[in-house]
Amino acid sequence: MADKPSPDVEACLLAHLNSDGEVQDSRSYASSLGVSHKELEDVIKSLSAFRIVETTDVTKETWVVTEEAKGYVANGSPEAQLVAAIPPEGASKDVLKEKLGSIFDIGMKTAAKNKWIGFEKGNKDLVLRKVDNINDDLQEQLKRLESGESVSDKVIDDLKRRKLIMKEKSIWYALKKGPQFVAKRKKLATDVTQEHLRSGDWKEIEFKDYNFGAQGQPIAIGYAQPLLEVREAIENIFLQMGFSEMPTNNFVESSFWNFDALFQPQQHPARDSHDTFFLEAPAATKQLPEDYLEKVKEVHESGGYGSKGYGYDWKREEAEKNLLRTHTTAVSTRMLYKLAQEKPFAPKRYYSIDRVFRNEAVDRTHLAEFHQIEGLICDYGLTLGDLIGVLEDFFSSLGMSKLRFKPAYNPYTEPSMEIFSYHDGLKKWVEVGNSGMFRPEMLLPMGLPEGVNVIAWGLSLERPTMILYGIDNIRDLFGPKVDFNLIKTNPLCRLGL
Numbered sequence: 470m471a472d473k474p475s476p477d478v479e480a481c482l483l484a485h486l487n488s489d490g491e492v493q494d495s496r497s498y499a500s501s502l503g504v505s506h507k508e509l510e511d512v513i514k515s516l517s518a519f520r521i522v523e524t525t526d527v528t529k530e531t532w533v534v535t536e537e538a539k540g541y542v543a544n545g546s547p548e549a550q551l552v553a554a555i556p557p558e559g560a561s562k563d564v565l566k567e568k569l570g571s572i573f574d575i576g577m578k579t580a581a582k583n584k585w586i587g588f589e590k591g592n593k594d595l596v597l598r599k600v601d602n603i604n605d606d607l608q609e610q611l612k613r614l615e616s617g618e619s620v621s622d623k624v625i626d627d628l629k630r631r632k633l634i635m636k637e638k639s640i641w642y643a644l645k646k647g648p649q650f651v652a653k654r655k656k657l658a659t660d661v662t663q664e665h666l667r668s669g670d671w672k673e674i675e676f677k678d679y680n681f682g683a684q685g686q687p688i689a690i691g692y693a694q695p696l697l698e699v700r701e702a703i704e705n706i707f708l709q710m711g712f713s714e715m716p717t718n719n720f721v722e723s724s725f726w727n728f729d730a731l732f733q734p735q736q737h738p739a740r741d742s743h744d745t746f747f748l749e750a751p752a753a754t755k756q757l758p759e760d761y762l763e764k765v766k767e768v769h770e771s772g773g774y775g776s777k778g779y780g781y782d783w784k785r786e787e788a789e790k791n792l793l794r795t796h797t798t799a800v801s802t803r804m805l806y807k808l809a810q811e812k813p814f815a816p817k818r819y820y821s822i823d824r825v826f827r828n829e830a831v832d833r834t835h836l837a838e839f840h841q842i843e844g845l846i847c848d849y850g851l852t853l854g855d856l857i858g859v860l861e862d863f864f865s866s867l868g869m870s871k872l873r874f875k876p877a878y879n880p881y882t883e884p885s886m887e888i889f890s891y892h893d894g895l896k897k898w899v900e901v902g903n904s905g906m907f908r909p910e911m912l913l914p915m916g917l918p919e920g921v922n923v924i925a926w927g928l929s930l931e932r933p934t935m936i937l938y939g940i941d942n943i944r945d946l947f948g949p950k951v952d953f954n955l956i957k958t959n960p961l962c963r964l965g966l
Contacts, residue, residue, distance in 0.1 A: 478502060478509055478512045482644075484652065485498070486646055487652045492643065492644040492645075493643055495513065495641045495643070496641045506641065510642070519649060519654070522644050522645070522650065523646070523647045524642045525643040527640070527642065527643055528640050529639050530636050530637070531639060532625065532634045532635070532637075533635060534633060535632065535633055535635055538611050538628075538634065541611055542608060542611045546576075546579070546605050547573075548575075550569060550576060551565065551572075551576035552580055555597070559589065559595045559597040560596055561594050561595055561596070562577075562596060563594075577596075584599060584600075585599060587599045607633075610624050610628065611628070614628070614634065655675055658674045658677065659677050692953075693956075694951075695955075695956065696840065696930060696934055698934075699934040699937060700822055703867070706867070707820040710859075710863065713817070714819075715797075717800050719799075720794060720824065721791055721792070722792060722794040723757065723791055724788050725754070725788040725789065727794055727799040728740055729769070729783075730761075730802045730915075731798060731802055731881035732769070732880055732910040733881060734779045735783065745792050745793075745795055746826050746828055746837075747790055748792060748793070751791055753789040754789050755789065757788070761806065761915065761916075765914055770783050773914075774913045776910045796825050796841055797822075798843060798925075800843075801843060802911075805845075808917070810916065816846075816849070817846075818846050818847075819844070819845050820842075821842075822841070822842050823840065823841070824838055824839070824840055826838045827839075833941065836943055836947060839929055839930070839931050841927055841929060841930070842930055844859075844863065844927075845924065845925035846859065847922075848922070849921055849922070850920060851906070851923070851924050853924075856904060856926070860874075860888060860926060864901070872888060872890055873888075873889040875889065877905075881911050882907055882925070883905065883908050884905060886903070888900070888926065889901065903927055903928070904927070905925065905926075906923065906924050906925075931946060934946060938955075938959055
């Protein structure tokens with residue numbers, strides 16, 4: 470038998486309105502046509518857009534049974550199924566649980582409450598029937614509700630408590646003729662075709678109006694990652710202050726440039742494998758500047774330049790170990806050594822922003838790799854006051870005008886200061902960086918002239934980015950868990966400008 474062809478829903482609806490003038494319930498009318506309400510709803514919305522029909526939304530909230538309850542309508546309530554599963558001689562809990570599965574516990578509880586079951590004296594595992602026949606009120610209540618009959622508020626409350634019903638909002642329409650009503654809608658042309666031009670009928674054809682307010686297709690463009698946005702802004706600040714960028718393309722560094730050249734002793738805890746990633750292959754660097762290496766060894770072992778040194782047996786094999794750099798100060802050390810070889814000496818301002826690596830436990834605020842921002846100035850006669858002045862200029866450009874400085878210790882800077890800024894959102898002072906003046910034990914072995922000082926500071930790129938973008942978990946900002954919707958939807962940040 471051939472399928473009955475689907476009716477022309479629009480033609481049927483317009484014909485009905487033309488003769489009867491209205492449709493009181495779109496659900497009933499869809500049923501009379503033998504189509505789904507969704508199909509009729511699409512036609513109604515199209516006609517309403519052209520004011521051919523006028524609609525009135527009718528909304529009603531009704532209680533409907535859940536998927537769990539539909540099973541009880543078909544098979545009976547859990548308590549009724551439990552009683553039906555118990556033979557005259559009784560059954561053990563394990564047997565009943567195997568028969569009933571997930572509904573066993575609720576069935577046992579409710580059947581016992583109704584006094585439909587009991588237990589053998591001295592044997593709580595054997596379940597006995599106490600009644601021959603039962604009335605499954607729950608099944609009857611659910612059937613009545615499913616068929617659209619009314620039930621009491623008490624029944625509704627009981628069914629809600631057992632999570633067997635939920636509210637569902639139903640929306641349908643009442644329809645009548647609109648101001649532009651026609652018994653048959655003309656099909657409007659959307660474009661002028663070659664056939665229209667050849668025949669000349671474009672003069673009589675009615676064209677569909679262009680919707681100039683419609684949204685176009687999203688433009689396929691790239692989006693800047695928040696870290697890159699903030700990095701670019703910070704780079705611009707450095708450039709405006711007259712700094713030059715240092716080359717930071719060496720992720721792998723020797724312990725000599727990362728630690729020893731900075732006057733950091735070989736017994737320092739930061740040089741332990743628990744804090745640093747050491748390489749297995751290549752495990753060591755053999756090409757080091759010999760004259761400079763000997764001066765570094767001497768200042769570690771016996772001091773010099775007004776220092777007593779550390780007084781230990783400095784080992785070359787420790788200095789040759791390769792690692793993933795733990796800070797970009799290793800780059801600063803190389804650049805200062807290179808600057809010291811250039812004659813005559815010329816003052817310089819350097820900056821770098823790049824990745825560093827630490828063997829740290831990953832949590833909301835720490836990763837095993839992150840980005841470090843570093844700036845330094847090398848010139849004659851620099852003082853701590855110069856450092857504070859530069860820091861105030863730099864951080865005010867970042868929107869951090871309230872600064873405090875706290876004395877600190879670093880192996881390669883003296884004096885050293887931690888930098889704190891007042892966070893208006895958190896209503897407290899937060900640490901934003903570290904700073905200091907490089908020690909003579911680090912600078913003079915390089916060959917820099919007497920009287921040349923270096924002021925420097927550093928901070929992470931992730932911390933200011935998280936504050937500016939309102940991100941509280943660093944893994945949402947950097948790494949495999951980044952949400953691309955965050956990158957697409959976040960507005961551009963302006964750093965205090």
